[in-house]
Amino acid sequence: MTATIGYRLDLPYERPPLTANQRMHWRPKAEITKNVRHTAATLSRDAKVPALGRCAVRLVWTVTDRRRRDADNLVPTLKACADGLVDAGVVTDDIPELMTKHMPEIERGDALGLVLIVEPLAQEATT
Structure with missing residues (x-):
C-alpha cells in the first residue's frame, strides 16, 4: 500500500452523533462516545486496516441541503473515531x-x- 491510498470507513450515522454544541449530561454523552469509538474500531477491523504506525484521518459529513454549518462542530465525533x-x-x-x-x-x-x-x-526517521 502506498501513502496515497487510504481506507474508507462508512460510519452508520446520517448526522454526527457528537457535536461541540451539544449540551447533555455526562452519562448519555459517555454512552454515545463509547458507541462511536466501538463503531470506528469495529469498522477498521472489518476493513482490515493494518497497524500503520502513523496515519492521517479525515471525517467527511455529506449533507443534502445548503444550510450553513460549522465544520469544527464535528470535532467531538472525529475525536471518538480517532480513539x-x-x-x-x-x-x-x-x-x-x-x-x-x-x-x-x-x-x-x-x-x-x-x-x-x-x-x-510515512514513518519518521529516528536518529
Whole structure:
C-alpha cells in the first residue's frame, strides 16, 4: 500500500452523533462516545486496516441541503473515531506524532452520511 491510498470507513450515522454544541449530561454523552469509538474500531477491523504506525484521518459529513454549518462542530465525533482507531491497533496513540487529524469536512451530496478516511503516513526517521 502506498501513502496515497487510504481506507474508507462508512460510519452508520446520517448526522454526527457528537457535536461541540451539544449540551447533555455526562452519562448519555459517555454512552454515545463509547458507541462511536466501538463503531470506528469495529469498522477498521472489518476493513482490515493494518497497524500503520502513523496515519492521517479525515471525517467527511455529506449533507443534502445548503444550510450553513460549522465544520469544527464535528470535532467531538472525529475525536471518538480517532480513539476507536487506537482501540483497533491502527496506531498506538492518537498523539500528533502518530496521527494527523484533519479538520472535519462538510460536503453536499445526494444522501446524508459520515465517512472516516484513514490514510497511512510515512514513518519518521529516528536518529
